[in-house]
Every structure is written in structure tokens, then in C-alpha cells.
Amino acid sequence: MPRISAPFASPAARIALGAFLVILAAVLVWYFFLRGPAPQSPPNPWMGPVPVRVVEASHGEMTVRLRAIGTVTPEANVVVRGRVDGQLQRVAFEEGQMVRKGAVLAEIDPAPYRVRLAQAEGQQQQNLAQLRNAESELARYRTLFEQDSIARQQVDAQAALVEQLRGTLRADQAQVDDARLQLDWTRIEAPISGRVGLRRVDAGNLISSGDADGLVTITQTRPIAVLFTIPERELAEVRAQMAAGRVLQVDAWDRDDRRQIAQGVLRTFDNQIDPATGTVRLKAEFANEDDALFPNQFVNVRMAVGEISGAVTIPADAVQYGSRGSYVYVIEDGRARMRALTLGASDGTMTVVEDGLEGGEQVVLEGLDRLREGREVVLVGEGDEVPGGAPAR
Incomplete structure (x- = not known):
């Protein structure tokens, strides 16, 4: 009967088994006791608090300004x-x-016109001499007529000749004046x-x-004008202000609407509304002593048309628009809350809030794209970047 050998009976098998067990034990010790913590995935910025920049709703007076696009136009x-x-x-x-x-x-060669003037003055001098002679004859004829030495007809004929020569002399004077005027016109003046x-x-x-x-x-650039248009619905307020004798200030800003170029006043408006656009043209005048405005230059116009006292105002960029109307996000207890608003007048930069907001409340200005009702927020200081956020539009 054959003999069956037991497993791992040989010395080589026992050495291999022992080496395996040692390696297994080392791996288990490293895995459970020696290895560091597993690397963590980066946090999801969309899950944590939203960084936002806020601005306080102000309470006070606001100057209502109309904004328009204007063209610099010379007065002449x-x-x-x-x-x-x-x-x-x-x-x-x-x-x-x-x-x-x-x-x-400039000057045009005056020589030909001096000659014409001399000719006209010579003709005038000649006719003047004839007139004086005729007037002397008329005086003599009248003396003779009083002495009953000549007929009345001769006196009348001589008087008619004198009047004729006087008319000729007036025509000569006109010729002299015309020749002198032509000579003056050789000097071209501004x-x-x-x-x-x-x-x-x-x-x-x-x-x-x-x-x-x-x-x-x-x-002509001093003064200079700026022509611009406003919607017809704004015309009534402008007319009322001008009828009350108020001077409406008009500011001209550069193409980028970042720098004020000049300051002027509203002079007048057109006599009809353009039916194609529903706008009316206005004309403002600027002293332009520094030549800051140049003819046909494009400018942004801001015209002050009134003051609102006790108004709650916020930046126009903070206002959002949805299916339910205009709204803003306000900060309450570290969370964003949606607040529906009733808006009033706006100058393009600031907007009057007629209802829905009180002065001093914190309104979100930047970081609006990630906000929703009740979302936790973290406030970012002035000058710091809002990560992952976007300014209000």
C-alpha cells in the first residue's frame, strides 16, 4: 500500500509558509496602525456658505437724473x-x-479793385463839378427871372438839369461805395x-x-451744444421744471461713462415728438472753455430733473427681475432672504424703493448667481474678490 505524505512536511514548504505569514502580518499592521488618513476630496464650493458682498440701503435725498446718449454739436x-x-x-x-x-x-490781390474804385471816384468828381456849375446857373437864372429878363421856362429847365445831376451824383456815390466794398472784400475776415x-x-x-x-x-466751440433725446413720457416733467424757472443741470460723461467731461445747462427742446421713436430732442449748452467737448463727439448725458426727499435707495445693479416682478436678496441671521420690491425713480445708478425695504438693511450686491431663498452666506469685505460669484447685472 502506497505511503501518503502530509502537507508542508518538507522543510522548503515550511519556510515558504512562514515567510507568507510574516508578510501578511506586516501588511495588516501597516494597514490598520501605520498608514495615514485617506486623502480627502476638495470641498464642493456649491454646498457651503455663499460668499457675497452687501451694501446698506440708504435713506435720504436723491437727485433724479435722466440718462441719454448725446452728440456734441457746434453752435455755428x-x-x-x-x-x-x-x-x-x-x-x-x-x-x-x-x-x-x-x-x-486771407487776402485777395486788391490791385484790380483799387483801379475800379479810382474810376468810380473820378466819375463822381466829374459829375460833382457839373452839378455845381448847374446850381450856379440856376441861381443866376432865378435872379434874371426876378428882373423879368428871361422866361420862366428857362428857370424850370435849369432846375430840372440840377435835379438830374444830383441823381447822377447819387448813382456815382453808389458806384464808389460798391467799388470800395469790393476792395474791402479782398480782405477775407472771420x-x-x-x-x-x-x-x-x-x-x-x-x-x-x-x-x-x-x-x-x-x-464755434465756445460755447458748444449737446443734442440728445429723451422718451416722451419724461417730457412733461422737463417742461414743468423749465416753466417754473428752474435751471436744469446737464452733465456730459465720456464714452465709457466713467469720467465727467463737462457741465452745462438745458437750453431748450424740440417743437415736436418723433413719432417713429417716441422721443423728443433736447439741446444743452456748455461753456467749453477748456475745449473738453469736440464737435460730433459721442457723450453720455445725465440731466438732473428733480429731488426726492426721504427716499430709500439701493444700487440699481442689486435689483433682480423674475416672473413675480423685481426683488432683492437681503441678509437676515446669516442667510439670504428674497424680498419683493416696488421700485420708483432711477438715475441708472441708484434706484428708489417705494415699498419692500427699509433704510439700513443689508442688500446683496455681488454673488447673486448662487443664491436662493434661505441659503447661508458669508460676507466679503470691500475690495476682496467674491469667489465663484458674479456681480449683479
């Missing part, structure tokens, strides 16, 4: 043209310079005060009074 824009024909002898201005009304801008543009004709060229382009353009 004149194309300077020669009024007589001739050769341009001299250009007396620098491109882009400021000139005053009456300043000499018709208004303003800034000259780029010259279109150089000295030495022949120019004509019929030239459409002219010599140069002068644009």
Missing part, C-alpha cells in the same frame, strides 16, 4: 468763401487755431469766433465767389 459751423474773384495773395491763419470774429484770414479747420486753398491760386468748398471752415 461756417464755410469761409471769397466774396470777390481774384488771386489769393496771402493766407493769414494757422490750421486749427482759434480766431475771433473780424480777424483777417465771420464768427471759433476754431479753423484745414485750409482748402493755398496762396497763389485763383479763387471765385462761387467756389463751393471755400477756403476753410470755422466751427
